[in-house]
Amino acid sequence: MKDVSFELPESAVLGLIGPNGSGKSTLLNIIAGLEKPTSGIVKLDRKRIDNLEANRVVGYGLAKTHQIPKPFSNMTARENVAVAVLYGRRNIHSPSLALQEAERILSLVGMRSRNDASAGSLTVQEKKRLEFARALATGASVLLLDEVFAGLSPEELKDSIQLFRKLHEELHFSALVVEHVMRAVLNLSHKVIVLEEGRVIATGSPDEVVHNDRVIEAYLGSKKSAA
Amino acid sequence: MIEKPGLTLYGLFIVMALLAAAALLLGVAVSSILVLLLVYAALAYSINFITGMIGYVDFGHVLFMAIGSYALATLVSHYEANPLLGVGLGALLGLVFALGIGLVILRFRGVYFAITTVVLVLAAYNIVLQFPQLGAGGEIIVNLTFQPLATYFTIWTIVLIEIVLTYYVNRSRIGFGIRAIKNEEDAASSVGVSPRTLKLTGYMLGGLFGGAAGAVYAWSISGVTAGPAFDFTFSLLMLAMIIIGGVGTSIGPLLGAVVVYIPSYFLLTTVAQAQPLIIGLLVIIMALFLPDGIVGLLRRSNEHLRLVLE
Numbered sequence: 001m002k003d004v005s006f007e008l009p010e011s012a013v014l015g016l017i018g019p020n021g022s023g024k025s026t027l028l029n030i031i032a033g034l035e036k037p038t039s040g041i042v043k044l045d046r047k048r049i050d051n052l053e054a055n056r057v058v059g060y061g062l063a064k065t066h067q068i069p070k071p072f073s074n075m076t077a078r079e080n081v082a083v084a085v086l087y088g089r090r091n092i093h094s095p096s097l098a099l100q101e102a103e104r105i106l107s108l109v110g111m112r113s114r115n116d117a118s119a120g121s122l123t124v125q126e127k128k129r130l131e132f133a134r135a136l137a138t139g140a141s142v143l144l145l146d147e148v149f150a151g152l153s154p155e156e157l158k159d160s161i162q163l164f165r166k167l168h169e170e171l172h173f174s175a176l177v178v179e180h181v182m183r184a185v186l187n188l189s190h191k192v193i194v195l196e197e198g199r200v201i202a203t204g205s206p207d208e209v210v211h212n213d214r215v216i217e218a219y220l221g222s223k224k225s226a227a
Numbered sequence: 228m229i230e231k232p233g234l235t236l237y238g239l240f241i242v243m244a245l246l247a248a249a250a251l252l253l254g255v256a257v258s259s260i261l262v263l264l265l266v267y268a269a270l271a272y273s274i275n276f277i278t279g280m281i282g283y284v285d286f287g288h289v290l291f292m293a294i295g296s297y298a299l300a301t302l303v304s305h306y307e308a309n310p311l312l313g314v315g316l317g318a319l320l321g322l323v324f325a326l327g328i329g330l331v332i333l334r335f336r337g338v339y340f341a342i343t344t345v346v347l348v349l350a351a352y353n354i355v356l357q358f359p360q361l362g363a364g365g366e367i368i369v370n371l372t373f374q375p376l377a378t379y380f381t382i383w384t385i386v387l388i389e390i391v392l393t394y395y396v397n398r399s400r401i402g403f404g405i406r407a408i409k410n411e412e413d414a415a416s417s418v419g420v421s422p423r424t425l426k427l428t429g430y431m432l433g434g435l436f437g438g439a440a441g442a443v444y445a446w447s448i449s450g451v452t453a454g455p456a457f458d459f460t461f462s463l464l465m466l467a468m469i470i471i472g473g474v475g476t477s478i479g480p481l482l483g484a485v486v487v488y489i490p491s492y493f494l495l496t497t498v499a500q501a502q503p504l505i506i507g508l509l510v511i512i513m514a515l516f517l518p519d520g521i522v523g524l525l526r527r528s529n530e531h532l533r534l535v536l537e
Contacts (some may be wrong), residue, residue, distance in 0.1 A: 026236035058419035083407045087419035
């Protein structure tokens with residue numbers, strides 16, 4: 001990654017797109033403390049977080065979902081979310097209160113009926129929602145969402161986009177959304193950053209970005225080489 | 228905030244009360260038979276904090292038992308101390324060693340962790356042989372008057388503490404964090420759980436109680452010898468106990484200790500070599516068909532038990 005610099009304003013949704021291997025996931029991992037940058041800094045509310053371990057970053061109000069969902073398979077959906085409530089930054093230390101709160105969050109993401117289902121038995125869509133619910137449950141003000149909309153059927157995608165909209169209006173979190181599904185990013189983001197080979201090649205509103213020549217070239221190859 | 232205890236804990240209390248009553252009413256003969264059962268149970272609960280709860284397979288747990296054994300034997304035979312002090316020292320040293328060792332080896336995961344624990348025991352065995360203070364050939368004989376009830380109620384108390392601690396750890400915030408780590412360590416840290424802290428906590432609890440149980444064991448057999456003290460069979464027996472009983476649970480280690488102890492007691496006098504064979508077969512069968520042990524079997528057999536057994 002080189003010369004990547006951007007800001008995520010409060011309660012904004014920032015889309016991060018780019019071809020495979022452009023560094024989207026690496027960037028997210030660096031922000032979340034899963035990988036250490038060789039140079040450069042990451043700040044959250046003016047506090048540096050790039051030298052913290054992943055679990056400490058959560059205490060500063062940042063939570064990341066996993067591209068491939070990683071549920072705690074031997075626990076119920078509710079217990080999964082309760083872990084996040086107990087260890088996030090909510091100051092809830094009683095398991096019974098955490099389980100109640102977990103129930104509330106699961107119903108927010110439309111999974112009320114799956115409270116007591118073993119997390120390992122959930123469908124892909126449900127596992128993605130569980131990832132999202134866990135991130136929310138930590139009390140994070142900044143969410144890093146790694147392909148939460150990928151692999152869904154058109155119907156599921158529509159539902160998920162609507163759900164995200166609704167939750168964002170209610171909870172006012174900021175989100176950095178890495179996504180291959182263009183329909184989702186362009187629909188939800190206030191601003192989009194396009195990466196290619198570790199560099200930013202375009203920034204702007206969703207509309208601007210899709211009409212940008214550099215971006216079209218990055219995705220489809222240049223006109224010259226096509227000819 | 229402490230929540231209302233469930234039936235599992237009351238059930239365990241009744242079993243412990245019966246064990247106490249048996250020793251008091253039936254006397255020396257019974258208590259000297261049952262003391263080994265309680266040592267087994269104490270060891271099973273101690274390894275349960277590591278392998279049962281966190282899911283890191285510890286083949287080297289016998290190390291903490293040996294540390295406790297040597298602590299008591301040295302203190303009692305060289306300094307004529309009260310054996311209870313020896314048990315205290317065994318527990319303390321178990322804890323301290325677990326802290327030091329855990330800081331290093333808990334960085335490894337899965338099979339790498341397991342192999343490291345094996346190597347540790349081999350190393351410790353050879354280190355002990357180098358110290359003449361620990362007896363020629365690592366053998367120390369403890370000369371104490373026969374005090375079966377004192378030994379018995381010491382280990383009884385240790386097991387009782389372990390039961391209560393296991394029960395409340397499982398129900399507490401820490402228990403949620405530990406279960407998350409056992410499932411998906413990386414996902415756990417991404418919701419704020421610190422795997423390093425919680426793994427070390429579990430490992431230190433295992434060291435503490437392993438040391439205490441090892442001390443009582445040396446007390447009950449009047450000494451310690453390097454060969455048997457570092458015998459892998461003990462590590463394997465402990466693992467067998469929690470696998471058979473039900474890993475991570477409050478009731479499983481006691482169930483497993485009973486299942487492993489009974490054949491070992493009767494076979495010791497007839498065919499000692501058959502013990503590992505029988506227990507080994509049992510573990511294989513359990514691992515194949517009942518990975519969550521007797522507790523899992525009971526839970527599945529009855530809806531009511533599913534909610535009650537912890």
